[in-house]
Amino acid sequence: MSVATPYVEPAHHEHHELPYSEQLRNNRLGLWLFFTSEAFMFIGLLSSRFYLWGNTRPDLDQTLGLIVTSVLLVSSFFMNRAETAIAHDDRPEFLRSLLITAALGIAFLVGVVGFEWQGHIGPSDGAYGAVLFGMTGMHALHVVSGVIFILIVWNNGRKGSFSAERHWGVEACAIWWHYVDLVWVFFYPALYLMGHVVHG
Amino acid sequence: MILSLGLVRGVIGMIIGAILGMAVTMLIRIGMGLAAWGMEPVSVVGALVGSIGFLLGVGVLTDWIKWMQGKPTPMRHGPPEGKPAWTRYFGTDYNHKVIGIQYTVTGIALLFVAGTLALTFRLELVQPELQYIDTNTFNTFVGAHGIVMIGAILMGVGGLMNYLVPLMIGASDMAFPRLNAFGYWVAVPGALLIVTGIFVGGWDTGWTGYPPLSARAPLGVQMFFLGVYLIGLSSIVGSVNLLTTVTRMRTPGMSLFRMPIFVWAAVATSIIQLTATQLIGLSFLMVLIQRLLGMGFFDPNLTEHAIELNSPPGNVILFQHLFWFYSHPAVYVFILPGLGIISELLPVFCRKPLFGYKWIALSSITIALVGFLVWAHHMFAAGMEDYLRVPFMFATLLVAVPTGVKFFSWTGTLWRGKITLETPMLFVLGSISVFLIGGLTGPPNGTVSTDLFLHDTYWIVGHFHATMFGGFFFPFIAAVYYWFPKVTGRMYDERLGKIHFWISVPGFWVQSLTQAYIGLHGMRRRIADYDPALGIQTGHVLITIAGFAIGISMIIFVYNLVVSARRGEVAVANPWGSRSPEFQIPSPIPEHSYAQPFVVVGEPYDYALPGSTYVNMNPAGLAAGGGGGGGGGGGK
Amino acid sequence: MEEKKKAAYRVGVIVLVVLFVLTIGEYFVAQIPGGVISVLFIIAIAKSWAIMKYFMHITSLWSEEGGH
Numbered sequence: 001m002s003v004a005t006p007y008v009e010p011a012h013h014e015h016h017e018l019p020y021s022e023q024l025r026n027n028r029l030g031l032w033l034f035f036t037s038e039a040f041m042f043i044g045l046l047s048s049r050f051y052l053w054g055n056t057r058p059d060l061d062q063t064l065g066l067i068v069t070s071v072l073l074v075s076s077f078f079m080n081r082a083e084t085a086i087a088h089d090d091r092p093e094f095l096r097s098l099l100i101t102a103a104l105g106i107a108f109l110v111g112v113v114g115f116e117w118q119g120h121i122g123p124s125d126g127a128y129g130a131v132l133f134g135m136t137g138m139h140a141l142h143v144v145s146g147v148i149f150i151l152i153v154w155n156n157g158r159k160g161s162f163s164a165e166r167h168w169g170v171e172a173c174a175i176w177w178h179y180v181d182l183v184w185v186f187f188y189p190a191l192y193l194m195g196h197v198v199h200g
Numbered sequence: 201m202i203l204s205l206g207l208v209r210g211v212i213g214m215i216i217g218a219i220l221g222m223a224v225t226m227l228i229r230i231g232m233g234l235a236a237w238g239m240e241p242v243s244v245v246g247a248l249v250g251s252i253g254f255l256l257g258v259g260v261l262t263d264w265i266k267w268m269q270g271k272p273t274p275m276r277h278g279p280p281e282g283k284p285a286w287t288r289y290f291g292t293d294y295n296h297k298v299i300g301i302q303y304t305v306t307g308i309a310l311l312f313v314a315g316t317l318a319l320t321f322r323l324e325l326v327q328p329e330l331q332y333i334d335t336n337t338f339n340t341f342v343g344a345h346g347i348v349m350i351g352a353i354l355m356g357v358g359g360l361m362n363y364l365v366p367l368m369i370g371a372s373d374m375a376f377p378r379l380n381a382f383g384y385w386v387a388v389p390g391a392l393l394i395v396t397g398i399f400v401g402g403w404d405t406g407w408t409g410y411p412p413l414s415a416r417a418p419l420g421v422q423m424f425f426l427g428v429y430l431i432g433l434s435s436i437v438g439s440v441n442l443l444t445t446v447t448r449m450r451t452p453g454m455s456l457f458r459m460p461i462f463v464w465a466a467v468a469t470s471i472i473q474l475t476a477t478q479l480i481g482l483s484f485l486m487v488l489i490q491r492l493l494g495m496g497f498f499d500p501n502l503t504e505h506a507i508e509l510n511s512p513p514g515n516v517i518l519f520q521h522l523f524w525f526y527s528h529p530a531v532y533v534f535i536l537p538g539l540g541i542i543s544e545l546l547p548v549f550c551r552k553p554l555f556g557y558k559w560i561a562l563s564s565i566t567i568a569l570v571g572f573l574v575w576a577h578h579m580f581a582a583g584m585e586d587y588l589r590v591p592f593m594f595a596t597l598l599v600a601v602p603t604g605v606k607f608f609s610w611t612g613t614l615w616r617g618k619i620t621l622e623t624p625m626l627f628v629l630g631s632i633s634v635f636l637i638g639g640l641t642g643p644p645n646g647t648v649s650t651d652l653f654l655h656d657t658y659w660i661v662g663h664f665h666a667t668m669f670g671g672f673f674f675p676f677i678a679a680v681y682y683w684f685p686k687v688t689g690r691m692y693d694e695r696l697g698k699i700h701f702w703i704s705v706p707g708f709w710v711q712s713l714t715q716a717y718i719g720l721h722g723m724r725r726r727i728a729d730y731d732p733a734l735g736i737q738t739g740h741v742l743i744t745i746a747g748f749a750i751g752i753s754m755i756i757f758v759y760n761l762v763v764s765a766r767r768g769e770v771a772v773a774n775p776w777g778s779r780s781p782e783f784q785i786p787s788p789i790p791e792h793s794y795a796q797p798f799v800v801v802g803e804p805y806d807y808a809l810p811g812s813t814y815v816n817m818n819p820a821g822l823a824a825g826g827g828g829g830g831g832g833g834g835g836k
Numbered sequence: 837m838e839e840k841k842k843a844a845y846r847v848g849v850i851v852l853v854v855l856f857v858l859t860i861g862e863y864f865v866a867q868i869p870g871g872v873i874s875v876l877f878i879i880a881i882a883k884s885w886a887i888m889k890y891f892m893h894i895t896s897l898w899s900e901e902g903g904h
Contacts, residue, residue: 026444029443033444044482052515056512126506131497161270
């Protein structure tokens with residue numbers, strides 16, 4: 001090929017930065033793809049539960065299960081409220097809801113780590129212990145990451161970051177938190193409700 | 201200053217992090233009333249914190265930390281200020297071309313590490329009985345050869361995809377440049393951990409790390425698990441990036457069926473990497489915490505308390521299901537980009553349209569999807585549930601259909617083409633021949649009745665080395681030669697390239713066919729010794745000689761690349777007469793690739809069709825003389 | 837603006853109530869002896885659908901307007 005296309009060095013390097021709306025859509029897709037990826041890991045844990053436990057389950061504290069599940073649901077509600085608030089430029093409500101979300105997240109962790117993990121089943125108690133601690137542990141790790149994320153966003157929001165037009169950081173934090181809730185929507189019945197307790 | 205290199209800072213950060221992590225773990229252990237030194241927990245936490253230290257040191261987390269503090273993070277472009285341009289390859293850089301080269305060079309370096317391990321244990325196998333290394337070292341080397349090769353291949357795949365895909369679809373860069381840099385740099389401590397594992401006891405489990413053996417193997421296996429986990433993370437974020445880029449950032453006119461065929465392969469690969477990789481991570485993580493915390497996922501023994509609770513026991517077969525759910529599709533991660541390279545290069549060197557473009561594109565996706573349904577064919581002899589055998593056999597043999605489509609298309613493209621035999625084309629043809637060996641040795645393994653006899657023999661070794669060499673290794677070499685002038689602006693030495701070819705490909709034929717042959721005669725995999733009465737010693741000698749020949753050819757290859765990059769003949773913009781857009785801009789490719797977005801106006805592979813054009817490089821008509829996007833008939 | 841905001845908050849409340857009712861429903865379905873795993877899965881999928889649609893705005897992935 002003898003004809004070389006003339007190359008014109010662009011005048012402004014800025015034209016290589018994507019416009020905000022384009023980048024926003026990229027970000028959303030990227031985060032959802034990551035959710036898809038994570039879903040496979042959680043499905044792997046769920047499959048392990050059914051492979052090892054079959055149609056049985058350990059005798060867990062039902063009240064505790066219902067309480068932590070409700071706490072996480074309510075936290076998701078406040079997260080949604082925070083995102084809605086910043087989308088309508090209501091900063092006080094935004095910051096308040098974020099803090100409530102984080103507090104509920106910590107309450108959830110206290111319920112799982114402080115109470116469920118101190119129950120009569122330990123991590124080395126056969127497949128019951130391994131899967132129970134594996135699933136709640138992996139989920140708790142995600143809750144911790146979510147709480148940290150919320151606190152970072154809260155701190156930045158307090159200093160005036162984010163606006164009704166530009167708040168990808170809040171949106172990412174919010175859907176990450178909802179995703180953590182979504183995982184629990186499947187984990188709660190799998191651990192507490194499905195199958196029957198075998199009495200010796 | 202040597203400290204200005206990100207890599208050096210990373211290694212220092214890793215050492216500091218490891219020491220910190222170990223110290224903190226020991227303090228916690230003292231606080232819990234345990235003995236301060238517990239080999240496993242202290243080392244594992246040390247390795248984990250060390251890896252974070254590496255990432256901090258190399259500077260790939262800096263922008264994200266700034267974001268957390270609410271500081272502005274403008275995108276950096278170009279080489280680092282006040283430093284020589286080459287230093288950007290050793291530190292955090294956001295340009296996809298730099299990252300692509302980082303991946304590729306790391307991949308080639310790891311190929312040498314893994315190859316050296318292989319040659320070491322090949323020497324041991326020249327004679328029956330043990331001469332040079334003991335059995336534990338032999339096993340560790342076999343496992344390390346496997347996993348380092350897998351790392352090398354993943355790096356090579358990452359290199360090809362990162363460098364080529366944005367250029368081919370006309371994107372200014374990947375969708376998430378910072379994540380892209382993170383994806384590369386997180387794999388480096390992973391590779392370092394795996395190499396460390398060899399020195400802290402090694403692991404005698406092979407690269408598959410099956411429990412119960414891996415649950416009681418030496419400490420090395422934990423480093424191996426962590427290393428694989430980090431490399432897996434690299435695959436996942438890389439595929440998030442690639443899929444977003446291809447979905448959202450194609451240039452105007454580039455509809456899905458006008459993308460270069462390699463992009464299709466890259467998409468199919470990324471779908472697998474995105475999803476399946478989580479499962480190998482999970483399975484290794486489960487063994488890791490079983491060892492650390494006694495959580496018996498794969499332990500069939502029950503404690504007394506567990507019996508009181510009526511708990512079912514753990515099950516080792518579960519590990520194999522989780523593990524192969526990734527590790528089988530993983531081989532498609534390795535071969536799909538390679539097969540994409542073959543399809544990409546053939547029309548250029550045949551001066552003919554690619555035969556059945558849509559079929560090839562869809563066959564890549566089909567292989568990826570069917571690949572999810574075949575994992576248990578690795579477990580026919582493992583004591584798996586019997587009813588799973590036939591469905592998995594059926595699904596496995598089904599993979600031959602889309603693969604056959606590819607062979608058919610390659611033959612159709614070659615048929616009556618004006619073939620020229622430059623080095624890249626030689627390697628493409630070599631790949632096809634080697635992949636044919638791999639393909640034909642496959643169905644007997646996928647069929648339950650024959651697999652029960654072939655399982656764990658050298659037949660399998662011959663089979664998958666042929667698929668890896670034909671499906672990834674030789675296409676990768678072809679790609680390096682083919683895009684070398686584009687990357688460096690200089691031509692490689694054609695004579696050395698041909699020597700490389702004529703040593704490595706025939707060498708490989710000898711190697712894989714002999715492996716299959718001695719496998720049929722009773723040689724088992726992963727075993728350091730064999731009975732001379734089997735009559736296979738000549739075969740082992742042949743394999744070892746062929747292995748060394750391939751090793752020497754690789755040294756010639758690297759010599760050729762290094763010398764040509766500095767002193768080679770200056771390359772023209774489009775040495776192969778390619779229609780692909782990256783060949784329509786100067787060599788080496790400028791920092792921002794395309795001066796303006798190009799527009800796709802035709803089919804990508806209509807070589808020799810008069811008047812056809814693929815891309816219009818200058819749609820706005822900004823400068824004179826442009827517009828020629830690789831016209832159809834042009835010779836070279 | 838004010839109206840829109842109130843409407844958006846109201847959606848959140850409704851979704852919360854629905855999720856709550858479904859969760860209580862799950863709890864009672866589990867008390868029925870035998871053969872409830874599929875029902876529990878269906879309820880879980882319904883809950884996750886509500887979360888993805890109303891909390892995670894999954895439709896923003898393909899809707900063309902600039903989002904918010």
